[in-house]
Amino acid sequence: MQVDSDATQHLQKAASAARDAARALAKSPESQRNAALCAMAKHLRDDAEKIFAANATDLAAFTGSNAFRDRLALNPARLDAMAKGLEDISSLPDPIARILSEWTRPNGLRIRRVAQPLGVIGIIYESRPNVGADAAGLCLKSGNAVILRGGSESYHSAQAIHAALTAGLRDTHLPEAIVQVVPSTDRAYVAAMLAAAGLIDLVIPRGGKSLVERVQQEARVPVLAHAEGLCHTYVHAAADPAMARAIVLNAKLRRTGICGATETLLIDRAIAPSLLPGIIADLRAQGCDFRADDEARVLIPDLPAATDQDFYTEWLDSILSVRVLDGVEEALAHIARYGSEHTDAIITEDAQAAEKFLAGVDSAVGLWNASTQFCDGGEFGFGAEIGIATGRVHARGPVGLEQLCTYRYVVTGTGQVRP
């Protein structure tokens, strides 16, 4: 790990200011937080020219791929979507101070478990400028302070967006330290964030597998993330054929670049001869390629052969790994070995088989007769998400406002002492 005392000192000061700001924010009325979100949206729109100019500076210096350039580029529609995103967050229910449970002990003590902001959240993201505004909005709404570290290619864009967000905080009399950006593209600031145990309560990395894995390896603070979405759709022998075809097509090809896209098709031996050719034909008609095991290639000889490594591969592309197997147990064993504990689906009309699969699949999301592409905070009804978590601690699956909270206990008595 890089150690840099300037970065560490800066981060400690920033995190300490963020902690104080978070304590003030946690006590703020919902109306004030919502007003701040709307004021931030207004300033994003008002600052459009400055933001586009900053973005042009970033784009002028950019030398990477066209796909990457596209993610970095801002335009009026994208800026408006960013502003609209903040306004949408303002209309979501307040996640703070919900009473999660409540009971009274025989000695009369009344115990309440109450939701509460986590505190100070660090966001480390790649060069999609909207991630900073989205994350800041979700953190603010949930009463958390946030320290943003965007990709170095988007540095000027991030600063300009931050200026607009800060103006919104100022307008609504909230501390500016609620939303901070690190002041440099130096990677030492990332190292300092990841080392800031006790100062930063949670780090959420948003980006590709290598970014997330680096964060997970280096962090001494808690991390909520997924490195991979190696999702499976398992077509069981008792699947409805038309439903299976429609779901596999959607799960693989609706969008191939998202983490909930299906990467591997598992199909039961009993139904493969009648159903697999149709599934493959549907996908092929939309330009999908395949990596298939020997048994699938007996049925459809022109499928390219899969290596074992292919089943470990998150394609994020129009490629599908295909394996023929026999029954729920074999499907679960395959998923346990090759999967990433993200999202896995079974297609079947047999409720018992579905229950067995859903009870046995050790993933953040298990689905029955639906597309894996539904693994998404919006589709779950959370209104917005800050990411998907595949770890086992704190939160699994889509991370929305509720998951950006912790809880604490409030105990009220009438003079009780412990015997």
Added chain:
Amino acid sequence: MQVDSDATQHLQKAASAARDAARALAKSPESQRNAALCAMAKHLRDDAEKIFAANATDLAAFTGSNAFRDRLALNPARLDAMAKGLEDISSLPDPIARILSEWTRPNGLRIRRVAQPLGVIGIIYESRPNVGADAAGLCLKSGNAVILRGGSESYHSAQAIHAALTAGLRDTHLPEAIVQVVPSTDRAYVAAMLAAAGLIDLVIPRGGKSLVERVQQEARVPVLAHAEGLCHTYVHAAADPAMARAIVLNAKLRRTGICGATETLLIDRAIAPSLLPGIIADLRAQGCDFRADDEARVLIPDLPAATDQDFYTEWLDSILSVRVLDGVEEALAHIARYGSEHTDAIITEDAQAAEKFLAGVDSAVGLWNASTQFCDGGEFGFGAEIGIATGRVHARGPVGLEQLCTYRYVVTGTGQVRP
């Protein structure tokens, strides 16, 4: 961090076996887990002579303090309490597979958030042999596999207890890998556990501040713990005097060595002249010593003077820091600066002041008109606890069976694809 390839290899094998065992355990019926707990208790009682012999070996080699020796020593009453503890856990409600929430989306998808074991838990504890059995029982009941690393002074005792626990698993046809102990007192095994990201889902250190802080600093796996319980009792101007005296006496002296013991008394300027002398007299009559600020010493001149450092000190002894201040804001500011976010109480008859304190105190447990010594899983009604957490992620406060679970989503559809 020490790196030791033998320890790392062993740990990887152990954790992988634990993962498989945990997957089997997660599917086991409650009755089987409860039978295993009772069988473990029986074998602990049946193996009493072997366990006492192993404990005698540990005691013969022990060269530490008498207090430490007392914690290490087993006797029939303590062994029976250990066995009884496992039987008690068997009678607690099953924490697995509870439906935590459930809703249906407009497109007909039914989403359930379901409780689930965390997976593989590592316990690092000092030389109190009962901790291993208690922790194993709580992990087993909650469907988790556990890897135990006890203090090196209790090595033989831990092995003998582990043999009894394993016999109980065997009797009830559960995999022995559910409860494992590290095979050596080498500290490299601790380092290997703390480095085992992805293999061990959570580490819980049980012991003194230095053990916990070492674990927190070194761990690359999630940690649930508290390093300190620097708890405050704040006597507000509107406190009932008799209640305040009774609560402070109990909060400080009922047991001074537990993390929920009050270490600092804060008292409002308005009530200190009439109330503080009585509080001090009650405590003095039971042998308590004091570290008091100047204002308290004006009222009671023979109190020893406090340094600033004293207010940062968790005495775990019959010593109380005392500060006179003015109002809820000042009390909250003191607690935010000197406290450990563990447990803090206000004593007052003024509901508004209490609400302000409870809303502002950023601790795992906030109490109103009750003793801080109530911060305990048993007192909260959890039946048993594996520790207290003062972090902000996953769980805060007493950690019982529910907190040893994570959740996942089970989504059932009727062929839905994402538009």
